Amino acid sequence: ALLAGSRLLKGYRGGHVVIRFALGGCTNRPFFRIVAAHSRRARDGKYLEQLGCLDPLPNAHGERVAGLNLERLRHWLGCGAQLSRPAEKLLGLAGFLPLHPMTVTGAERLRRRAREVAAPPAAGSSGAGDAP
């Protein structure tokens, strides 16, 4: 329906294709769809293609289920799509991309905080950082 002022065909100035998470589900029950969309679109709005899904809550077997359509992902990455940071981290965990540096840094920070809580810095021993 190409009426004047129609909202269906949106033209943007600038912007690029991103692969990111679109949030769905209900209250206290999130569900992410891994989606290739224009960067200027709403987070849950019209997308180009759905490339997978992620259920952040663990199921009856204690696992968080994620599906990734790797073939289409490769296609969009080949077309020059960018990734959002959570998408990069997830793909790093999956093994499709190398591990994201922030994942490593996050793990180190967590461990340092746990060490500081457990052994309060009374003794002046230098906390040597873990070298992975």
Place this chain on the structure above:
Amino acid sequence: MAALGARGSAAAPARLSRVVRALWGWRARRGLGQDAGAADEGEAARPAFADEAVQTLLRRMTGLDLQKVFRPVKTELKPPKYKLMTEAQLEEATRKAIEEAKEKLIMPPVLNEREPIDDVLAEDKFLEGTETTKYVFTDLTYSIPHRERFIVVREPNGVLRKATWEERDRMIQIFFPKEGRRVIPPVVFKDEHLVTVFQQDRHEDILNRCIAQFEPDSPDYIRVHHRTYDDIEKHAKYDLLRSTRHFGGMVWYLVNRKKTDGLLTDMIHRDLLDDATSLITLYHMLHPECQSAKEAKERKLQGVDLIKVFVKTESQKEGYIQLALEAYEEAMATSTAS
């Protein structure tokens, strides 16, 4: 009307073999047969489940009772439709029914149990403690076969490993659901509940459900099938599976474990001498070093003599089979005399 009782009538073997290859093609390869329960017999010449000769024998023994194959499945009630046909049309319809029955009687494959997967792709020990639950990643590419799909698990201790077979089956059922299969296998397949099913004589139903639910090489599939066959053999309920697609698998299992006496007795009681000879031929193919096999080969026995030699040398329940044979011969004598 003679066509109704005819087994092994001229059907198109080429079309059937194409169908078989399409359904079970990648599995029906030589060398994937199930081991005998006891020791290993000879290596190269050992017949497998999928060999043509073995399949012919098993198919002959399965029989083709049209009344049983096309017995009513529990669908919604519709009044029966009657057609008026000439003799030629009736023969044509019977021929088509026999072809369809042959397709329904294609035997599901008998495979060895699958090896468990434990393959670690990456070890990142510094990720320990960041998460509390594991991630399971499934590759959703549509065009790859399920056996080659990548399903990996990232454990909370940072190890990235390939998923186990149970996890694989579950994930594939979640994303690519197959009809008749549940994500979590139903409780009826546990041993304590199988007993109840067997008491209600529903062996065929549980085997059909098992084929829908599990892969042929999964340990659950093999366990359910073996329990069913053992129960049938214990209570001599062989007729439940005759003219179904499970009969071949049952005969294969029994012959491999040399428990053929009950089946032989049952066949002789029902006057199925041809089936009995096929059974003994199969036994000789699988165990060529046993005494009755050697005798049969050197003396080239046929029919009742073959059965008698087999009974004398190999069977445990000689008495029963001798009785059954004598009863059969008496019946033959009286029928030919009268």
